[in-house]
Amino acid sequence: MTYEALFEQISQKKSYLCIGLDTDIRKIPAHLSKTADPVFEFNKQIIDATADFCVSYKPNIAFYEASGSKGWESLQKTIEYIPKSHFTIADAKRGDIGNTSGLYARTFFDPSASGLEFDAVTVAPYMGSDSVIPFLEFENKWVILLALTSNPGSGDFQRLQADGTHIYEHVLKISQNWAGADRMMYVVGATQAAEFEKIRTIIPDHFLLVPGVGAQGGNLEELSRFGMNAHCGLLVNASRSIIYAGSGVDFAQKAKHEAQLLQQEMAVYLDKYCK
Amino acid sequence: MTYEALFEQISQKKSYLCIGLDTDIRKIPAHLSKTADPVFEFNKQIIDATADFCVSYKPNIAFYEASGSKGWESLQKTIEYIPKSHFTIADAKRGDIGNTSGLYARTFFDPSASGLEFDAVTVAPYMGSDSVIPFLEFENKWVILLALTSNPGSGDFQRLQADGTHIYEHVLKISQNWAGADRMMYVVGATQAAEFEKIRTIIPDHFLLVPGVGAQGGNLEELSRFGMNAHCGLLVNASRSIIYAGSGVDFAQKAKHEAQLLQQEMAVYLDKYCK
Numbered sequence: 001m002t003y004e005a006l007f008e009q010i011s012q013k014k015s016y017l018c019i020g021l022d023t024d025i026r027k028i029p030a031h032l033s034k035t036a037d038p039v040f041e042f043n044k045q046i047i048d049a050t051a052d053f054c055v056s057y058k059p060n061i062a063f064y065e066a067s068g069s070k071g072w073e074s075l076q077k078t079i080e081y082i083p084k085s086h087f088t089i090a091d092a093k094r095g096d097i098g099n100t101s102g103l104y105a106r107t108f109f110d111p112s113a114s115g116l117e118f119d120a121v122t123v124a125p126y127m128g129s130d131s132v133i134p135f136l137e138f139e140n141k142w143v144i145l146l147a148l149t150s151n152p153g154s155g156d157f158q159r160l161q162a163d164g165t166h167i168y169e170h171v172l173k174i175s176q177n178w179a180g181a182d183r184m185m186y187v188v189g190a191t192q193a194a195e196f197e198k199i200r201t202i203i204p205d206h207f208l209l210v211p212g213v214g215a216q217g218g219n220l221e222e223l224s225r226f227g228m229n230a231h232c233g234l235l236v237n238a239s240r241s242i243i244y245a246g247s248g249v250d251f252a253q254k255a256k257h258e259a260q261l262l263q264q265e266m267a268v269y270l271d272k273y274c275k
Numbered sequence: 276m277t278y279e280a281l282f283e284q285i286s287q288k289k290s291y292l293c294i295g296l297d298t299d300i301r302k303i304p305a306h307l308s309k310t311a312d313p314v315f316e317f318n319k320q321i322i323d324a325t326a327d328f329c330v331s332y333k334p335n336i337a338f339y340e341a342s343g344s345k346g347w348e349s350l351q352k353t354i355e356y357i358p359k360s361h362f363t364i365a366d367a368k369r370g371d372i373g374n375t376s377g378l379y380a381r382t383f384f385d386p387s388a389s390g391l392e393f394d395a396v397t398v399a400p401y402m403g404s405d406s407v408i409p410f411l412e413f414e415n416k417w418v419i420l421l422a423l424t425s426n427p428g429s430g431d432f433q434r435l436q437a438d439g440t441h442i443y444e445h446v447l448k449i450s451q452n453w454a455g456a457d458r459m460m461y462v463v464g465a466t467q468a469a470e471f472e473k474i475r476t477i478i479p480d481h482f483l484l485v486p487g488v489g490a491q492g493g494n495l496e497e498l499s500r501f502g503m504n505a506h507c508g509l510l511v512n513a514s515r516s517i518i519y520a521g522s523g524v525d526f527a528q529k530a531k532h533e534a535q536l537l538q539q540e541m542a543v544y545l546d547k548y549c550k
Contacts, residue, residue, distance in 0.1 A: 022375070062371055062378040068351060068389035072344035093371055095399060096337055097426040100297070103337040114343035124370060126401045126421060128428020146401060151372040153403020156449055160437040167432060167442065174431055 001087050001119050002140065003182045006207070007231045009055045009085060014267035016232050017259065018056035018089065018209065020239025021046065021078065022063050027244060029251050039064070039074040042251075044081055046243055049256035053263040056235050057082050058089040058209075076115045087235070089209070090118040093146060098130035102137075109138040120144050122187060122209075125171045129178060136179050143184050147171050148199075150189025150211050172202045181205040185235070188227070196226035204229060210236045220262070224269035232274050238262060276362050276394050277415065278457045281482070282506045284330045284360060289542035291507050292534065293331035293364065293484065295514025296321065296353065297338050302519060304526050314339070314349040317526075319356055321518055324531035328538040331510050332357050333364035333484075351390045362510070364419060364484070365393040373405035377412075384413040395419050397462060397484075400446045404453060411454050418459050422446050423474075425464025425486050447477045456480040460510070463502070471501035479504060485511045495537070499544035507549050513537060 010016050021043055028042050035041040047057065059078060064071035082088055094104040104121070111117040120142035123132050135143045148158055148168040158168040165173075172186065185207040190196050199208075210223055220236065227234050238258075246254030285291050296318055303317050310316040322332065334353060339346035357363055369379040379396070386392040395417035398407050410418045423433055423443040433443040440448075447461065460482040465471050474483075485498055495511065502509050513533075521529030 060375055062375045066378040066381045066388050069344040069347035072347055096368055100335055100337045103341040106341045113341050124399045124401050126399050126432060127424050127426055128431030130426050130428040149402050151402055151405050153405040156403030157401060160445060162435040162437045170435060
């Protein structure tokens with residue numbers, strides 16, 4: 001999917017919501033446990049219920065991998081089921097030496113190898129340029145590079161300063177040499193205005209994938225106000241607050257309600273801040 | 276496997292060789308392509324031929340994942356086939372927020388979830404403490420944390436300096452708070468004496484997983500001389516130079532020969548430098 005096509009979807013739906021399909025086999029409503037593939041059945045119903053209110057789906061690969069080859073089958077069925085209108089993100093946080101990152105890129109971008117085809121994959125920056133560039137060799141595919149994450153440990157290394165600049169800012173700056181805003185996004189878990197403003201001086205045009213509304217507790221208005229650019233420039237992710245909104249037979253309806261509430265709020269912020 | 280049991284294996288075999296099972300379906304000898312699972316058949320013959328000369332096997336997960344669920348089946352068969360005497364490393368370079376890293380830990384350490392059970396997994400440090408600690412909650416299992424890698428991009432962020440100290444040294448220092456030498460190792464792709472000496476002042480007792488003999492071209496004597504401690508403290512990996520030593524029906528014999536040559540060299544260095 002191109003930058004323009006993604007913005008077109010956002011404009012049409014008045015939504016920049018990404019739904020995290022972090023489907024934990026241990027948390028699936030009991031009535032699904034008898035189906036042939038409970039994880040896929042759960043995802044299918046979530047997708048049917050929420051597709052009108054989001055522009056992106058993001059399965060976190062850990063949740064599938066933890067069930068071994070069976071989990072990979074559920075993942076494959078899920079990615080095939082998601083409508084082509086939606087931007088798909090493999091939240092895999094991969095990264096290895098050049099030729100090996102090339103294999104990870106095949107995993108998520110080349111269905112003739114793995115059976116999977118996503119639009120984007122999240123990549124960890126620690127190993128540097130040659131661990132990221134192989135993902136960019138696939139046409140129209142995206143890298144979403146970890147910059148500033150929102151977890152407690154993000155301070156350990158990402159906020160160390162080299163030459164007066166945080167390591168996560170070095171990541172933003174150095175990676176500009178690898179691809180432009182049409183092929184790269186960044187995971188930015190910032191919640192403070194000052195941080196977003198600094199980040200936007202380095203990468204004014206890029207999309208940011210922002211975790212942390214809902215269960216992780218970010219403030220959607222704040223991050224929209226300070227993070228948005230003239231092409232929206234944000235994909236805001238919610239996972240547990242949507243997919244586990246209910247735990248009974250009506251779980252998909254409950255998920256739909258949560259997704260719709262977020263979309264309605266996003267419509268307001270697009271109108272106010274997307275300029 | 277415990278620190279002591281690993282050193283016992285090293286002492287018995289006079290080897291600190293780790294063989295990287297980076298098995299690329301596109302590089303497997305032609306005569307195996309007709310078997311039911313060519314990747315497993317290849318690994319099986321490599322393991323049979325080399326088990327006497329190495330103490331560890333390290334499948335790089337990218338090579339399996341690139342074939343989707345089928346690749347995970349080959350991986351599962353491989354890990355079940357490796358003798359229990361060998362230290363098994365899932366070279367996965369994973370890392371995510373706390374609860375998600377917990378799922379990656381289940382993937383590689385909990386066979387009731389994924390069908391896989393390794394002794395250790397490689398983990399990327401970028402996301403900090405809560406991305407690493409969940410792996411340490413599995414008894415007798417190891418984290419091998421990326422510190423200084425050997426690829427061209429390792430300079431981009433790992434060698435930035437914060438407060439006069441390289442980021443990779445911060446990784447070595449900060450991670451001391453998470454576990455000791457009995458549960459944690461480090462990926463160190465250093466080849467220069469001065470670097471090893473500096474690293475050994477920070478972590479005198481830990482095992483280092485060192486890539487880069489063979490195809491990546493490190494000097495085995497240099498790194499043994501400066502990296503070894505009184506319990507060896509090194510696992511030196513070779514992948515392509517062993518597993519692709521031959522490409523015909525005798526590929527396993529060729530692999531055996533290469534592994535044996537490295538083991539014989541290692542026996543000399545253990546005698547000289549392990550003190």
